[in-house]
Amino acid sequence: MRIFPFVKKFSTLDKSKFMIISIPYEGYVNSRLGTFYAPKFIRTYSECIETYSNYFNRSLEEVDYFDIGDIKILHSLNNDETIGELYNTLKSIVVSKEKRYIFIGGDHSITIACFWALKSLYKNLIYIHLDAHADCHNLYCGQKYSHASVLRRISEENVCISVGVRTWDDFEKSYFFSRIINIELNNLDKLLDYVRGYVYLSVDMDFFDPSISCAVSNPNSNGATFQDYIKILNILSNERVVGFDVVELNPFLDYPSFKTTILAAEVIREFMLSSR
Numbered sequence: 710m711r712i713f714p715f716v717k718k719f720s721t722l723d724k725s726k727f728m729i730i731s732i733p734y735e736g737y738v739n740s741r742l743g744t745f746y747a748p749k750f751i752r753t754y755s756e757c758i759e760t761y762s763n764y765f766n767r768s769l770e771e772v773d774y775f776d777i778g779d780i781k782i783l784h785s786l787n788n789d790e791t792i793g794e795l796y797n798t799l800k801s802i803v804v805s806k807e808k809r810y811i812f813i814g815g816d817h818s819i820t821i822a823c824f825w826a827l828k829s830l831y832k833n834l835i836y837i838h839l840d841a842h843a844d845c846h847n848l849y850c851g852q853k854y855s856h857a858s859v860l861r862r863i864s865e866e867n868v869c870i871s872v873g874v875r876t877w878d879d880f881e882k883s884y885f886f887s888r889i890i891n892i893e894l895n896n897l898d899k900l901l902d903y904v905r906g907y908v909y910l911s912v913d914m915d916f917f918d919p920s921i922s923c924a925v926s927n928p929n930s931n932g933a934t935f936q937d938y939i940k941i942l943n944i945l946s947n948e949r950v951v952g953f954d955v956v957e958l959n960p961f962l963d964y965p966s967f968k969t970t971i972l973a974a975e976v977i978r979e980f981m982l983s984s985r
């Protein structure tokens with residue numbers, strides 16, 4: 710197993726504040742296959758970035774974390790069964806309120822299992838969705854637990870806040886605006902009005918503008934800057950974010966610069982350093 714190599718000092722499971730868990734899973738419906746390989750590439754290319762954050766004036770050398778590597782996925786199952794199995798597996802791993810859990814996908818469907826596993830620890834967990842897409846399909850290609858239904862499934866029973874969504878199908882739009890708190894990129898301070906208690910933060914890499922994050926399955930123009938992301942972390946920067954994921958990176962679309970892959974590593978670094 711490859712661990713996150715950009716930190717030279719590794720902690721023990723007991724001492725660690727963060728547990729990193731990678732989930733190399735890609736549901737069989739996606740426009741361009743490749744998110745399965747994202748955890749491997751993010752770990753490899755994390756060697757290209759530094760340990761220090763200029764935004765939070767801290768170094769990863771100060772942070773205790775433990776990387777448990779890849780979750781084993783049973784690919785013999787269909788998508789909905791796999792997400793169910795993943796949830797069962799994660800529930801046995803996500804057991805401590807002393808830790809923050811970082812999940813590396815995979816496609817966005819993994820978030821459903823990750824969120825619900827953490828929900829078993831935190832009753833009133835709020836979900837924050839950073840994404841270009843509304844992900845509000847009820848069924849997508851017959852699947853209940855799909856990358857296109859993440860926000861729909863979680864919002865059926867939980868408070869959900871979406872930031873930066875800019876594309877949807879007609880029938881998603883009415884559901885989205887009836888059930889989801891929508892924050893636009895030019896009004897990020899509005900987040901402060903809604904965030905209470907414990908939070909799960911999901912970062913779909915297509916949240917960012919394709920000019921800095923093009924290696925995703927479904928890129929959309931007019932997305933977020935890295936500075937927008939830092940601003941969101943600043944707004945959330947306390948003990949509240951107990952679960953976090955990065956999903957939808959497709960490293961096969963990232964050749965030769967691998968700049969989206971490197972951005973994904975930076976996204977994880979800044980989250981770790983923003984969290985006090």
Ligand SMILES: [Mn+2]
Pocket residue numbers: 840841842913915916957
């Ligand atoms: Mn998306």
